[in-house]
Amino acid sequence: MGVVALVIVVIIILIFFILKIPKLTIAKKILIVVSVLLFCIIVLAIIFITGFDRGRMPKREELEYTQENLDTIKKADSTTTITSENINSLKDNSEKEKKIFEIEGHYQLKKGNSCKMNLTLYYQKNQLKYKLKTDTHEFSDDAEIELNEAEDGYYITFKNIEWSEYLGGLDNEGDPIEKDLPIPKEVSGTLYKDEIIIQNYGNSMNYYVVFECGDKYIELIKK
Secondary structure, eight states: OHHHHHHHHHHHHHHHHHHTOTTSOHHHHHHHHHHHHHHHHHHHHHHHHHTGGGGSOOOHHHHHHHHHHHHHHHHHHHHHHHHHHHHHHHHHHHHHHHHHOOOOEEEEEOTTOOSOEEEEEEEETTEEEEEEEESSOEEEEEEEEEEOTTSSSEEEEEESOOOSEEEESBOTTSOBSSSSOOOOOEEEEEEETTEEEEEOEEETTEEEESSSSSOSEEEEEEO
């Protein structure tokens, strides 16, 4: 409202000087004062309509609000950058895994194994999947891989394969120490270039049988 106050002061000063002019009659003085007032009213109306007063200095509250908005935008930009870096990191890890060796393909039992088994690994919509066929069952579901400590191979897990037996630890008489243990439904092994190894059964410390066959280690070789 600084401009409005200035206009009012100018009006008062003009009226004062007009009234002090000795040669003008009272009627002329009144006419001039009315004209000046009308002119000033028009000027004030223009000021309010056009928003001329918006050229003022911003208030403290407005400056604080603007600063908060700027801080929010900076935080959002920072979050976007971090997210992009994380995505790039995930892409790099994925590419690193693919560079070790090709995982997809058909695997068959190594000569000397008595188990009958064929395995296929393939990707579908960026998800590793498997198809496993034995002499008695067929399994098909997701598979997961994790880079091992030496970074020369993977740990591989096949989902939704129920073990044949699982008793856990055994006592001196060969009975389970813990009763009614749930049967695991995931089979894990190691995956190296062109070879998958699965430990098929355990011992008295951890008794289990994954597949009904006599081999302790199942070795699958890529065709």
